[in-house]
Each structure stands twice: as structure tokens, then as C-alpha cells.
Amino acid sequence: MATESAKLVIGTRSSPLAMAQALSVQQLLMQAHGWSAEMLPLASMTTSGDTYADRALSEIGGKGLFTRELDVAQSSSQIDIAVHSAKDLPTVLADGLEIVGYLPREDVRDVFISHKAKTLADLPHGAVVGSAALRRQAQIKRLRPDLEVVLLRGNVGTRLAKLERGEVDATLLAMAGLKRLDKTDVITSILDPETFLPAVAQGAIAITIRTGDERARQAVLPILDNDTGITVTAERAFLTVLDGSCRTPIAGHAQLKGNQIYFKGRVLRPDGSEIYEVERSGAISDAEMIGRDAGLDIKARMPTDFLDPANMR
Numbered sequence: 032m033a034t035e036s037a038k039l040v041i042g043t044r045s046s047p048l049a050m051a052q053a054l055s056v057q058q059l060l061m062q063a064h065g066w067s068a069e070m071l072p073l074a075s076m077t078t079s080g081d082t083y084a085d086r087a088l089s090e091i092g093g094k095g096l097f098t099r100e101l102d103v104a105q106s107s108s109q110i111d112i113a114v115h116s117a118k119d120l121p122t123v124l125a126d127g128l129e130i131v132g133y134l135p136r137e138d139v140r141d142v143f144i145s146h147k148a149k150t151l152a153d154l155p156h157g158a159v160v161g162s163a164a165l166r167r168q169a170q171i172k173r174l175r176p177d178l179e180v181v182l183l184r185g186n187v188g189t190r191l192a193k194l195e196r197g198e199v200d201a202t203l204l205a206m207a208g209l210k211r212l213d214k215t216d217v218i219t220s221i222l223d224p225e226t227f228l229p230a231v232a233q234g235a236i237a238i239t240i241r242t243g244d245e246r247a248r249q250a251v252l253p254i255l256d257n258d259t260g261i262t263v264t265a266e267r268a269f270l271t272v273l274d275g276s277c278r279t280p281i282a283g284h285a286q287l288k289g290n291q292i293y294f295k296g297r298v299l300r301p302d303g304s305e306i307y308e309v310e311r312s313g314a315i316s317d318a319e320m321i322g323r324d325a326g327l328d329i330k331a332r333m334p335t336d337f338l339d340p341a342n343m344r
């Protein structure tokens with residue numbers, strides 16, 4: 032029986048994408064347990080990352096900008112289950128919190144959105160492309176050094192509105208977010224994930240709990256996807272090794288084929304002038320080690336100053 036104290040409160044950021052993701056977790060948990068929505072109330076909160084929407088994230092600094100307020104609410108038991116875009120989660124979580132697992136992964140690819148051209152390659156010389164992600168900015172410059180890349184922040188809806196107002200000629204967004212917001216009609220073309228490598232954990236929704244909260248763990252287990260856990264674990268291990276600074280463009284993507292995992296990673300100069308790449312494969316049981324080894328391999332080949340923001344060009 033769902034008594035008052037038995038409720039499990041689901042928390043997330045207040046952006047439309049975060050809300051859509053939390054609602055799908057609520058639906059899945061209701062289906063898995065035959066619970067009503069009252070059993071799983073939703074709580075949304077604005078985070079520092081949302082508040083300072085006009086500044087470059089690398090400029091505001093600090094890790095966990097999009098999770099801090101949620102972390103506090105979760106640690107103090109105001110919420111029990113937090114729903115995050117795994118891509119936005121720092122490699123080290125707040126004390127006492129842990130990732131219990133991930134929902135089945137959505138499409139990992141980035142998409143190109145523009146009224147001026149069909150693809151990134153077709154954009155006229157000197158066109159303006161807006162993006163907030165260093166990884167996207169650096170890969171755009173790598174492929175099209177002639178383009179002007181500008182900072183375009185805000186949630187998905189805000190960025191699309193800025194494109195419509197003509198503030199930029201094109202932008203890139205994650206397919207996953209557009210699918211979840213039912214906005215795939217804005218997509219002009221899809222970027223090939225080999226040439227335009229996705230962010231670590233792109234397309235994956237992570238669920239966190241308080242360490243030791245067995246009730247929350249048991250409740251969430253039936254909706255988690257093991258394969259997503261394996262690929263994201265490899266990708267996050269790669270990121271952890273290279274995570275010297277949030278100002279370094281890093282991309283990483285793992286795929287499973289049978290009981291093998293195939294990982295690709297990439298680190299770039301912010302201006303795209305240099306790139307270091309790695310490929311690793313092995314047994315899925317070694318996923319974490321494969322991601323870590325890939326990170327160490329790149330780290331050993333990179334100039335020692337590469338992860339240092341003072342050396343940005």
C-alpha cells in the first residue's frame with residue numbers, strides 16, 4: 032500500500048527537456064510496479080547552470096553546475112531519485128550520491144539545423160554557427176576552419192528561437208533531446224557520428240540515488256538498461272582520465288557488438304587545430320578498463336600542456 036512515507040520523490044531540473052525525461056521515468060516506474068502518480072511525485076528545480084544561461088559554462092566554472100541544487104535536495108531526502116542527462120553529470124558525483132543506472136539509450140548523434148544549407152559542409156564561407164559545447168565548437172572548426180563559431184547557450188527551445196531570429200546561420204543539437212521534446216521536425220540533416228563524434232554519455236538518461244537507499248535502488252532496477260550501463264561506463268572512464276579541465280573539447284563513444292565493446296575517443300584544441308584520437312576494443316566485462324586505457328593512451332601522446340586552459344588557442 033502506498034502510504035505517505037512510502038512515496039518516492041523524483042527530482043530533476045526545470046528545463047522542458049529535464050521535465051520530459053523525469054516524466055518518462057515516472058511513467059516507466061508506474062508501469063513496472065503498478066503504482067499511481069501520487070506514489071512518484073515530481074519535483075523540479077532551477078540550477079545554477081540554468082540561472083547563468085547567458086555565460087559560457089567554462090567561464091562560470093565549477094563542476095556540477097547543473098546538478099548542485101538537485102544534489103542538495105537529494106542528500107537531504109527532499110527528493111529520492113534524480114533524473115539527469117548523463118552527458119551533463121560530472122565524473123565525480125556529490126558525496127553520498129551514486130548513479131544506479133541508465134535508461135535504454137536514445138540516438139547518440141548530433142544534428143545540423145539551418146535554413147541556409149543542408150549540411151555543415153554546404154554552409155557558405157564565413158557563415159555563423161552557434162553552439163555552447165566546446166566539443167561541437169572544436170569539431171566544427173576542425174571540419175570548417177572558415178566558419179565563425181559563436182557561443183549559443185540556453186535550453187533547446189531558446190537556442191532554436193535564436194536560430195529563427197537569425198542570430199546564427201546554423202546550430203547543432205543532440206538528436207536525443209529533440210526526440211524527447213518531439214521536435215525532430217526542425218532537423219535539417221544528421222551528422223555522421225564517425226566524423227562528428229558524440230559527447231560522452233550523449234543520449235543516455237542517468238538515475239541517481241543516495242548510496243545505501245535500498246528502497247530507491249530496488250524500485251528503479253527494473254527500468255534500467257544494462258547495455259547502456261556498459262557503454263556509458265566505458266565513456267565516463269575515458270572522460271575521468273582526461274578530466275583535467277571542463278575547457279577541453281572531449282568526445283567519446285562506445286558501441287556493443289555481441290560481447291565485444293568498441294570505443295572511440297577524441298580530444299581537440301578548442302580551435303580545432305590539433306586532434307588526438309584513440310580506438311580500443313575488447314570484452315564488455317572490461318568496459319571500464321577499456322575506457323580508462325583509451326584515456327591514458329591519448330594522455331600519453333598529447334603535449335603535456337594540452338589539458339591546461341592557459342594553452343587554449
Ligand SMILES: NCc1[nH]cc(CCC(=O)O)c1CC(=O)O
Pocket residue numbers: 116117118119187203204205206207208209232233234235236
Ligand atoms: N548540454 C545540454 C544537453 N544535455 C543533454 C542534451 C540532449 C539529450 C542527451 O544528449 O541525452 C542537451 C541538449 C543538446 O546537447 O542538444
